[in-house]
Amino acid sequence: MCAPISELEQEELLEKLEVFKIKGRDKHGRKILRIIGKFFPARLITVEVLKRYLEERVFPKLGKRKxxxxxxxxxxQRGENLPGISGLRSIYDAIPANVKENLEAFYFIHPGLQARLFLATLGRFLFNAGLYGKLKYISRVDFLWEHVKRNEVEIPEFVFDHDEDLEYRPMMDYGLESDHARVYGGAPTMDSPVTTYSMRCIS
Incomplete structure (x- = not known):
């Protein structure tokens, strides 16, 4: 069990790990809010701190544009990087109406079978139909460039590594094969800045 850290330390950790980053635009000219799920330390961050962080540090930067x-x-990993179903619902309910209205597309990279099933079943009840209709599954990074300009967004190296695994082990796409064969770097820690992850900015 991880020792609790203060609310200020939680906010600083979210900032340091760059879980949420606004940078670049898609091919429709819309700002991009990039979220790296693996970077989110769910065991250390409370739902209330996350909601306040989004309200104070993320949503204002989006402005009033789409x-x-x-x-x-x-x-x-469900236990390491996700706040749980009730947490997700609480976070979604706390998003201001204007932010929900301005969200026009949700690009979901490497969804996997479990995520697809969750969103197709419980997701329809947790989130409104409008959000579900904006969801676009992206099974390979190459397909992302159909929607996002290549030089507009940074993608962590481990995402490309996973793409390579999928090329040789396509059943991983459907949850029928474990991905434990490849050992990835551990999640960022408070002592290791996010820059320890190799990032690619495709030009």
Missing amino acids: FAVLYVHTDV
């Missing part, structure tokens, strides 16, 4: 979310689900 935007898109780029969510990277690669290597996400």
